[in-house]
Amino acid sequence: MKTDFFKPTDMNEAIALLDQYQEKAAIVNGGSDIVEKLVAGSKNPEAIIYIADIEELKKITLRDGNIVIGGAVTYVQMLTAPTIQKVNGMMEAVGKLGSPAIRQVATPAGNIGTGAPSADCTTMLMGLEAKVVVANAAGERIIPIEEFFVTTYKTVLQPNDLIKEIYFAAPKEGDGSGYIRLARRKSQDIAKVLVSSYLSVKDGVCTKAVIGLGALNATAVRGTSIEEGIMGKKKEDALLYVRENFPKEAGLRASRFTHYKEIVTCTAVERAVEMAWNHAEEAN
Amino acid sequence: MAVVNFKLNGKNVTCDVDGKEVLVDTIRNTFGLTGTKKSCGTGDCGSCTVLLNDKAIRSCTFLTCMAEGKEVTTIEGIESTDGSLHPMQEAFMETGAVQCGYCTPGMILTGIALLKVNPSPNLDEVRLALSGNLCRCTGYKKINEAILLAAERMQSQ
Numbered sequence: 258m259k260t261d262f263f264k265p266t267d268m269n270e271a272i273a274l275l276d277q278y279q280e281k282a283a284i285v286n287g288g289s290d291i292v293e294k295l296v297a298g299s300k301n302p303e304a305i306i307y308i309a310d311i312e313e314l315k316k317i318t319l320r321d322g323n324i325v326i327g328g329a330v331t332y333v334q335m336l337t338a339p340t341i342q343k344v345n346g347m348m349e350a351v352g353k354l355g356s357p358a359i360r361q362v363a364t365p366a367g368n369i370g371t372g373a374p375s376a377d378c379t380t381m382l383m384g385l386e387a388k389v390v391v392a393n394a395a396g397e398r399i400i401p402i403e404e405f406f407v408t409t410y411k412t413v414l415q416p417n418d419l420i421k422e423i424y425f426a427a428p429k430e431g432d433g434s435g436y437i438r439l440a441r442r443k444s445q446d447i448a449k450v451l452v453s454s455y456l457s458v459k460d461g462v463c464t465k466a467v468i469g470l471g472a473l474n475a476t477a478v479r480g481t482s483i484e485e486g487i488m489g490k491k492k493e494d495a496l497l498y499v500r501e502n503f504p505k506e507a508g509l510r511a512s513r514f515t516h517y518k519e520i521v522t523c524t525a526v527e528r529a530v531e532m533a534w535n536h537a538e539e540a541n
Numbered sequence: 542m543a544v545v546n547f548k549l550n551g552k553n554v555t556c557d558v559d560g561k562e563v564l565v566d567t568i569r570n571t572f573g574l575t576g577t578k579k580s581c582g583t584g585d586c587g588s589c590t591v592l593l594n595d596k597a598i599r600s601c602t603f604l605t606c607m608a609e610g611k612e613v614t615t616i617e618g619i620e621s622t623d624g625s626l627h628p629m630q631e632a633f634m635e636t637g638a639v640q641c642g643y644c645t646p647g648m649i650l651t652g653i654a655l656l657k658v659n660p661s662p663n664l665d666e667v668r669l670a671l672s673g674n675l676c677r678c679t680g681y682k683k684i685n686e687a688i689l690l691a692a693e694r695m696q697s698q
């Protein structure tokens with residue numbers, strides 16, 4: 258099938274096109290993931306809607322205490338944004354995913370829209386309790402990232418939906434975040450274990466904990482059992498807890514990496530928690 | 542289908558392509574510039590690297606239509622107007638950084654893109670910049686050396 262290419266320059270134009278073509282449309286921004294599918298023929302849309310020219314989607318802003326990442330913001334943009342640089346875990350996640358050329362074009366909105374279980378930025382956004390603002394012809398809705406994924410490569414997005422922005426609370430004093438990525442190679446590899454962490458530490462005790470787990474279950478998930486386990490604990494006790502308790506939510510699927518994941522996941526959680534803790538205490 | 546206008550190695554070009562066509566195919570098949578290599582086709586190996594407005598990108602996972610209005614530079618477009626080689630090419634030759642040569646255009650363009658933003662990188666920065674470019678001959682050491690040498694020379698020019 259021949260495919261038309263559209264380059265809308267504002268959101269309304271993009272939404273109108275999506276509404277017209279519905280499931281026959283494919284949204285492309287950096288293309289680092291979807292173009293491979295277009296070439297292989299596993300996706301054969303009637304229309305490609307290229308959103309990288311929509312200025313209003315290309316901004317990183319601070320709004321009502323939230324860091325807001327537009328739906329067409331690239332990873333390179335994030336790495337150089339002062340607001341993102343304060344989010345230690347996000348810098349770790351974005352700085353290590355793909356390769357420099359991928360980070361040049363790829364976007365967090367594409368990362369969550371694709372719904373891969375091993376998605377780096379998605380796992381960090383899970384740790385930041387991010388919200389996804391989705392727009393279509395009927396209006397906008399806000400979806401917590403925990404409710405965004407149905408299963409592997411399947412999200413709650415409808416064919417006419419466009420991710421407008423992703424936002425999460427800017428870190429406060431005493432907050433810290435961390436991110437651990439275990440893969441076979443340092444660059445250009447699909448992660449085997451991902452752990453993101455966000456902690457609030459007051460007087461040496463954990464008063465808030467959010468853990469994100471990626472590449473383990475069918476989608477990125479919250480590690481709530483770990484969160485509950487470390488709440489109210491001091492650093493050494495919290496680290497001891499995560500060392501000894503395999504996250505229940507990991508839900509390991511059968512693969513040739515299962516055994517490896519069984520062995521290393523607790524260590525990855527420990528390192529992510531320690532990183533966030535150290536970062537929180539530095540920020541204090 | 543769509544008509545696309547962009548600059549290819551300094552010249553304005555126009556082509557009529559399907560929306561799904563990738564830039565590496567257009568560069569090689571429509572414009573006959575076969576210096577850009579197509580290898581993995583999945584954005585993993587870096588052999589198809591070209592410069593888009595001076596930034597290194599993967600032309601195998603980049604749609605031709607996305608280049609509209611942009612400047613694309615391939616390995617054929619980096620020599621001077623008098624035909625002399627780019628300092629990066631000279632450095633690759635002198636250091637012996639070329640073995641089978643398949644990754645070389647991507648390595649050279651990645652090196653040039655690095656020096657645009659960081660004219661005097663250290664070894665770690667060079668290695669990070671090249672971290673998405675695979676050399677199947679595993680000749681990374683000399684490739685790193687070549688980029689450092691080119692940086693030194695371009696600085697002193």
